[in-house]
Amino acid sequence: MTPDExxxxxxxxxxxxxxxxxxxxRDGTALGAKHGLAVDWGHFAxxxxxxxxxxxxxxxxxxxxxxxxxxxxxEGLLQVLAQFGIxxxxxxxxxxxxxxxxxxxxxxxxxxxxxxxxxxxxxxxxSNGNVRLTVNxxxxxxxxxxxxxxxxxxxxxxxxxxxxxxxxxxLDVPPGRCLMVAAHYSDLVAACGQGFRTCYVWRRAEYGxxxxxxxxxxxxxxxxxxxxxxxxxxxxx
Amino acid sequence: MTPDExxxxxxxxxxxxxxxxxxxxRDGTALGAKHGLAVDWGHFAxxxxxxxxxxxxxxxxxxxxxxxxxxxxxEGLLQVLAQFGIxxxxxxxxxxxxxxxxxxxxxxxxxxxxxxxxxxxxxxxxSNGNVRLTVNxxxxxxxxxxxxxxxxxxxxxxxxxxxxxxxxxxLDVPPGRCLMVAAHYSDLVAACGQGFRTCYVWRRAEYGxxxxxxxxxxxxxxxxxxxxxxxxxxxxx
Numbered sequence: 076m077t078p079d080e081x082x083x084x085x086x087x088x089x090x091x092x093x094x095x096x097x098x099x100x101r102d103g104t105a106l107g108a109k110h111g112l113a114v115d116w117g118h119f120a121x122x123x124x125x126x127x128x129x130x131x132x133x134x135x136x137x138x139x140x141x142x143x144x145x146x147x148x149x150e151g152l153l154q155v156l157a158q159f160g161i162x163x164x165x166x167x168x169x170x171x172x173x174x175x176x177x178x179x180x181x182x183x184x185x186x187x188x189x190x191x192x193x194x195x196x197x198x199x200x201x202s203n204g205n206v207r208l209t210v211n212x213x214x215x216x217x218x219x220x221x222x223x224x225x226x227x228x229x230x231x232x233x234x235x236x237x238x239x240x241x242x243x244x245x246l247d248v249p250p251g252r253c254l255m256v257a258a259h260y261s262d263l264v265a266a267c268g269q270g271f272r273t274c275y276v277w278r279r280a281e282y283g284x285x286x287x288x289x290x291x292x293x294x295x296x297x298x299x300x301x302x303x304x305x306x307x308x309x310x311x312x
Numbered sequence: 313m314t315p316d317e318x319x320x321x322x323x324x325x326x327x328x329x330x331x332x333x334x335x336x337x338r339d340g341t342a343l344g345a346k347h348g349l350a351v352d353w354g355h356f357a358x359x360x361x362x363x364x365x366x367x368x369x370x371x372x373x374x375x376x377x378x379x380x381x382x383x384x385x386x387e388g389l390l391q392v393l394a395q396f397g398i399x400x401x402x403x404x405x406x407x408x409x410x411x412x413x414x415x416x417x418x419x420x421x422x423x424x425x426x427x428x429x430x431x432x433x434x435x436x437x438x439s440n441g442n443v444r445l446t447v448n449x450x451x452x453x454x455x456x457x458x459x460x461x462x463x464x465x466x467x468x469x470x471x472x473x474x475x476x477x478x479x480x481x482x483l484d485v486p487p488g489r490c491l492m493v494a495a496h497y498s499d500l501v502a503a504c505g506q507g508f509r510t511c512y513v514w515r516r517a518e519y520g521x522x523x524x525x526x527x528x529x530x531x532x533x534x535x536x537x538x539x540x541x542x543x544x545x546x547x548x549x
Contacts, residue, residue, distance in 0.1 A: 143484070145484070193451075197444075197447055197451070205482075205484065206461075206484070207434075207482070207483055207484035207485075210434055210458045210459050213458065214430075214434070214458060221447045221450065222447050222460050223458075223460075228465050228482065245442075245443040245444070245464060245465065246443065246447070247380070247382070247442065247443070247444035248444075
């Protein structure tokens with residue numbers, strides 16, 4: 076794959092662009108201090124994120140109608156609060172904690188490298204995050220997306236094919252000229268299945284010290300990079 | 313309406329943010345010079361734009377399935393070229409001329425005022441232009457949209473209610489907290505019908521010297537402004 080074979084870069088967001096675990100620990104710690112809670116917020120973050128795929132699955136397989144990710148995050152939070160024995164948060168605190176996903180910090184290389192990449196390529200999110208979540212995150216962090224697309228506009232959660240195909244269609248770019256960028260091999264396999272080119276990014280701190288990555292040796296991807304700076308270098312921008 | 317009653321500003325684009333007539337004249341003149349054509353490009357622009365509503369109508373009323381605006385612009389161009397007796401453009405020239413809609417220049421106040429407005433509000437396009445058209449225009453002109461929404465993501469051309477409602481839903485903002493900004497009264501009437509707040513912008517040069525505006529005296533809109541700078545002033549940003 077050469078740089079001129081690509082028109083658009085589509086990005087997974089949680090874990091790939093932003094640090095969800097660090098953000099939950101940050102805001103959980105502040106909430107815990109306010110309420111005098113003794114909670115391991117890293118474990119809490121992992122438990123909340125652990126409910127992500129089961130909750131998405133209930134929409135993907137048609138057991139329930141479409142709901143935006145904010146709603147699934149809320150349902151997951153209520154379960155995890157109960158599991159950790161945290162009671163006594165009021166509705167405003169719960170609603171605000173759900174929105175921690177709108178306030179996640181980007182990995183340190185992200186904004187500068189995306190700004191470089193934007194000069195030559197169309198940059199779009201291809202996340203399971205809903206549009207408003209992704210817009211709020213971008214405004215706060217300065218992420219320079221050209222378009223916020225993905226699951227909500229497709230009404231299909233990744234890894235359903237329509238999430239990828241609707242995004243490529245709205246960008247008016249053939250899937251083969253879209254480069255899917257993600258820190259998760261499973262996302263890239265699904266994108267590749269729809270004809271996308273693929274780039275794996277190592278985000279070694281995504282799961283804290285408990286590294287948990289899924290890249291096999293015989294991955295067959297187009298690119299594997301350490302961070303977005305290396306991606307920009309490899310694409311010559 | 314006070315500034316804190318609004319969360320998101322949604323914008324019509326053609327005529328409201330960018331000068332479609334001037335852009336067509338600019339690129340038509342260059343094409344005419346290359347081919348030695350004697351064409352009044354202002355009349356040509358008006359004729360091309362004049363086919364816009366009839367072509368949109370064929371999709372709106374279900375006579376044909378959804379097609380993006382780029383396709384309708386192409387069909388309109390082919391009609392207008394024939395009407396003006398212009399033959400001999402090759403396929404690459406026709407495809408490039410269709411994309412003049414991606415290369416329209418913003419009105420002089422637009423970029424600076426949108427940059428001010430973006431600090432406080434979510435800014436989204438609510439245009440009949442397709443996503444890629446609107447993205448290309450924004451990249452070229454530096455229009456700082458938070459999200460590119462509107463007709464294509466709704467699969468409904470304005471003034472169909474779903475164009476407005478889908479945009480508000482994706483922004484997760486109640487229609488009553490969205491301010492629709494347009495230089496066309498009919499667009500604002502349709503937005504108002506879905507509960508949007510409304511702002512009319514005078515774009516006195518939209519139709520060249522042949523001013524053609526539709527704002528009645530008893531308009532009942534929330535705001536009427538001379539340009540986006542006045543809108544930013546009125547909203548206190």
